[in-house]
Amino acid sequence: MPVSVSAPGKIYLCGEHFVVYGAPALLSAIDKRVTVKIEDHKDKLLTYSLDNRFIRHIINVVKNHFGLRSIRPFKITVASQIKKGYHLGSSAAVSVASIGALLYYLKRVWNPDLVNKLAFEVEKIKHHNASGADNSGITYGGLVWYRKELEFLKSIWQLSLKIPSNLNKFYLIDTGTPLESTAAMVKFVAKKYAENKRFFDRFMAINEIQTKKIALALKEGNANNLVNALKVCENTLEKIGVVSQKVIPIIREVEKKGGAAKILGGGGRSKGVGYLLCFIAGENLLPDLVKRYNFSLEAISLGEEGIRLESSK
Numbered sequence: 001m002p003v004s005v006s007a008p009g010k011i012y013l014c015g016e017h018f019v020v021y022g023a024p025a026l027l028s029a030i031d032k033r034v035t036v037k038i039e040d041h042k043d044k045l046l047t048y049s050l051d052n053r054f055i056r057h058i059i060n061v062v063k064n065h066f067g068l069r070s071i072r073p074f075k076i077t078v079a080s081q082i083k084k085g086y087h088l089g090s091s092a093a094v095s096v097a098s099i100g101a102l103l104y105y106l107k108r109v110w111n112p113d114l115v116n117k118l119a120f121e122v123e124k125i126k127h128h129n130a131s132g133a134d135n136s137g138i139t140y141g142g143l144v145w146y147r148k149e150l151e152f153l154k155s156i157w158q159l160s161l162k163i164p165s166n167l168n169k170f171y172l173i174d175t176g177t178p179l180e181s182t183a184a185m186v187k188f189v190a191k192k193y194a195e196n197k198r199f200f201d202r203f204m205a206i207n208e209i210q211t212k213k214i215a216l217a218l219k220e221g222n223a224n225n226l227v228n229a230l231k232v233c234e235n236t237l238e239k240i241g242v243v244s245q246k247v248i249p250i251i252r253e254v255e256k257k258g259g260a261a262k263i264l265g266g267g268g269r270s271k272g273v274g275y276l277l278c279f280i281a282g283e284n285l286l287p288d289l290v291k292r293y294n295f296s297l298e299a300i301s302l303g304e305e306g307i308r309l310e311s312s313k
């Protein structure tokens with residue numbers, strides 16, 4: 001019986017990079033999804049995706065979990081609305097949706113906690129230091145507070161708050177593909193951390209405070225506090241060197257107009273940073289500014305649903 005499962009992309013409101021070292025991160029699921037369909041196929045196991053090697057790895061993680069030597073032939077198709085390499089969690093969304101679909105197709109199991117656990121196994125192939133925040137934000141959806149306390153102990157809280165409509169005014173600014181992969185950026189930060197732990201810890205502490213302030217601002221519907229915390233959060237990311245010079249001028253201009261813009265996820269050092277996340281109350285101020293930089297703009301909605309069983313017949 002065919003099974004179709006979808007999972008959202010995600011953004012970091014604050015906490016990326018620092019989350020690898022034990023700071024909290026606040027993530028939100030967004031209104032762009034990956035849908036994975038699995039159906040019987042008479043020949044052999046078939047995958048149709050942009051990255052079949054990655055899908056095969058996901059299938060192996062599921063097989064190993066259940067101790068399955070072989071599985072009946074099926075066809076797996078992946079359809080994605082999430083731009084790859086732009087820090088919206090495209091590969092984590094593919095793995096969460098695929099694992100969800102595989103568990104249901106093979107075992108009739110619907111268990112987001114197990115999906116998240118296995119998706120973390122898959123994430124670890126991307127870079128050895130993966131925090132597990134991406135897969136958690138995507139699996140549970142809404143707003144997720146994530147902290148890796150210890151390798152085997154993670155605090156994952158889905159915040160029970162709905163983003164007030166006056167604050168759900170976020171935009172993505174496309175600044176171009178980053179030259180560096182997330183793995184390379186995580187490695188760069190690890191070197192920086194090893195070189196000067198005290199410097200890093202200082203900005204990590206400031207970043208943690210902003211993560212809490214952002215959660216509070218969202219709960220209280222306070223746009224000014226949200227802007228201020230996002231600005232300071234971005235500044236900590238600039239201090240650790242994950243924000244390319246290419247995007248700093250537009251970030252400063254957004255700030256002058258009363259908004260805030262920040263990098264997402266891994267960021268980038270030498271060229272684009274993928275998407276910038278932007279919050280601004282006067283959205284009509286953005287299009288001209290973005291055009292002047294030859295970037296493009298789109299509105300997104302935060303707090304979307306996590307993994308979802310779309311159909312099972």
Ligand code: PMV
Pocket residue numbers: 015016017018019020086087088089129130131132133134182186264265266267
């Ligand atoms: O670039 P993305 O969307 O894969 O996010 C990476 C987030 C980091 O904090 C830099 C790494 C991690 O594993 O948390």
